[in-house]
Amino acid sequence: MPRSLRGRTGSPPLQIAPRYERSSPRKRGYTGAWDKASAGYRRKHPFCAWCAQQGRITLCEVVDHKIPIVDGGEMFDRSIWWGLCRPHHDLKGQMETFARKTGQVQMLPIWCDEPDKRPAKFSSGLPGRG
Ligand SMILES: [Zn+2]
Numbered sequence: 001m002p003r004s005l006r007g008r009t010g011s012p013p014l015q016i017a018p019r020y021e022r023s024s025p026r027k028r029g030y031t032g033a034w035d036k037a038s039a040g041y042r043r044k045h046p047f048c049a050w051c052a053q054q055g056r057i058t059l060c061e062v063v064d065h066k067i068p069i070v071d072g073g074e075m076f077d078r079s080i081w082w083g084l085c086r087p088h089h090d091l092k093g094q095m096e097t098f099a100r101k102t103g104q105v106q107m108l109p110i111w112c113d114e115p116d117k118r119p120a121k122f123s124s125g126l127p128g129r130g
Pocket residue numbers: 048049050051052058084085086087088
């Protein structure tokens with residue numbers, strides 16, 4: 001059986017379509033300057049702030065903005081930075097979604113700093129661990 005690739009010019013060359021990520025970090029303004037600044041912050045604050053509130057010591061993996069950039073937080077305003085472990089960064093993301101849905105975005109920094117004031121479902125533990 002002859003293998004022919006000829007006569008198939010009708011189809012356009014395969015193109016790798018650009019992937020439009022919902023919002024890539026770079027597009028959200030997380031530049032090289034951010035990488036440097038956040039790395040410096042993590043050197044000074046190496047542990048997850050949320051874990052620390054719960055009496056645990058866990059390495060910080062992400063520098064998070066208590067007020068998300070998309071909600072008006074300033075990228076380089078260190079007063080709204082805190083370092084989080086991955087599970088707590090995920091939980092913070094859920095807290096942001098909850099805050100947006102309930103019109104309480106302005107409460108986020110308070111919820112971050114004062115665990116007692118958080119909505120009950122964010123007040124204790126890690127996601128999926130009770
Ligand atoms: Zn943590």
